[in-house]
Amino acid sequence: MRSACSGLALDVANASTASGANVQMYVVNGTAAQTWKFSTQKSSLSNGLYTISSALDSDYVLDVAGG
Numbered sequence: 664m665r666s667a668c669s670g671l672a673l674d675v676a677n678a679s680t681a682s683g684a685n686v687q688m689y690v691v692n693g694t695a696a697q698t699w700k701f702s703t704q705k706s707s708l709s710n711g712l713y714t715i716s717s718a719l720d721s722d723y724v725l726d727v728a729g730g
Contacts, residue, residue, distance in 0.1 A: 664699055665691065672697040680720045683728075695719050 664673040666688060674689035678696040691697065698718035715725040 673699065675717055675719055678719060680717075680723060682723075684723075686725065699725075 665671065669688065670691070671688040672691045674687055674692075674694075675696040676685040676687050676689075678694065679685075689697070695718040700716045700718065700721065702714045702716065704712040704714055717723045717725075
């Protein structure tokens with residue numbers, strides 16, 4: 664994922680696979696730390712629900728701290 668304004672990519676800091684790893688905007692470098700997979704979620708809620716997982720480890724997904 665890239666910012667339309669800055670051109671920077673969403674990046675897992677230090678390519679960490681630790682739980683709670685920081686995600687940052689970073690210069691595009693084409694590594695797995697900047698590769699993401701969008702998967703639709705089956706739910707009784709309305710359409711538009713996705714899980715966004717990292718190519719570093721598909722068990723790790725984006726989450727909002729405290730959210």
